[in-house]
Amino acid sequence: MTHRQLNLNAFIYPTGHHEASWRHRDSTPERIYDVRYFQELARAAEAAKLDAVFFADGPALRTEVRYRPDYGLEPITTLVAMATVTTHLGLIATASTTYYEPYNLARLFSSLDHISTGRAGWNIVTTASDAAAANFGLTDHPDVQQRYARAREFVDATVKLWDSWEDDAVVADKAAGVYADPDKIHRVDVEGEYVSVRGPFNSARSPQGRPVLVQAGSSNDGRDFAAHYAEAIFTAHQRISDAQTFYTDIKSRAADAGRNPGHVKILPGLSPFLGATEAEARELQQEFNELTIVEYGLGQLQKMGRIDVSGLDLDTRVPPELFAGAGDITDNDNSRRLVFAKIVEREQPTLRRLLHKLAGARGHNVVAGTPVQVADIIEEWFTRGAADGFNIMPPQYPQGLEAFTTTVVPILQERGLFRTEYTGTTLRDHYGLPRPESQYARTLATAGTA
Secondary structure (H helix, E strand, O other), rough: OOOOOOEEEEEEEOOOOOOOOHOOOOHHHHHHHOOOHHHHHHHHHHHHHOOEHHHHHHHOOHHHHHHHOOOOOOOHHHHHHHOOOOOOOOEEEEOOOOOOOOHHHHHHHHHHHHOOOOOOEEEEEEOOHHHHHHHHHOOOOOOOOHHHHHHHHHHHHHHHHHOOOOOOOEEEEEOOOOOEEEHHHOOOEOOOOOOEEOOOOOOOOOEEEOOOEEOOOOHHHHHHHHHOOEEEEEEOOOOHHHHHHHHHHHHHHHOOOOOOOOHOOOEEEEEEEEEHHHHHHHHHHHHHOOOHHHHHHHHHHHHHHHHOOOOOOOOOEOOOHHHHOOOOEEEOOOOOHHHHHHHHHOOOOOEEEHHHHHOOOOOEEEEEOOHHHHHHHHHHHHOOOOOOOOEEEOOOOOOHHHHHHHHHHHHHHHOOOOOOOOOOOOOOHHHHOOOOOOOOHHHHHHHOOO
């Protein structure tokens, strides 16, 4: 039996995941449009044998850009540049099913998979921001049910496009003058309520067959979608008990959908402040918190938590009733609101303390400690059914990534929990996922035996 190993991604956020990272004395916000900066991060992640880097993205400018840098470079283009300086590192980009069309998005990710020789992953989002609609000539942003209905049709159509060339469709027979066998290239003929695509695709099947499908929503609709499509799920939990409940729920849903639960990787976010001592790590965290801008924190809390705190004094305890109806881990429509609600219920913080609590990673688990303490947390969650690995969210780039890869990763390697060398070349290899066969090859084979 193969020994189970952690999966570790570096979640790239231009200057770091702490909202005040760009203000820190060691930060270089002027470099967030410099592709060499991201190539340096990619090299560092690959040197530590991480599975992948991951980029979030959104098709609208955040109004809070006054207080914090926005995403900056488009992620797929950036990952192509990062692919040219790496050989094994997985490359995951976020792209919206609401504001793309299947054909052009399929081409982008297929090209990334070809260029990287099999390291592409697509983080599937439906886009929650109302501001995006006007950027695409729409008067209204679709509601969540419409967005997920379109997402299902969109992913089905995109996968069919990637599958429309069978693996052996390219013949390249120079003597016979035959480049490709048209009998092994198929129209997809998708006619849905939201998506219409004729096909076939205009590119041969990529090295992984299909890029790895990733998903980052934990709402009711998000979990149902993930159980049917996702091969890796990014999620946010503060406590191991909540993570265990979510882990069990997703694995069960995947099994009910006829999938192998082992082929659905659960990867919570983890943002570590590291120090030689716990006190030193906490001092570093406080140093960042003192740089926060209240107006930004309030805006994030109100937007992500869907609450109004405008009448609260910063040093007043946050009333738990503000989060009434947040639901539970397996039944909620806004997973981040639930995370906030549990913090308020458990810790009874003042508004100022809650803002500092959320400043590190927007509700993901922020820990401050020594490398051994952080490694202990990772091992506990991994071995006790709460995670298959983690999406590492350094509070500051590049310093936080370097601290994690040079101090925590070696401990995990010594404990036999994480690779010391890559054993495969593709992102599917790193995640232990099979390379899928073209559905058209299966369909034809079945028809031939009928």
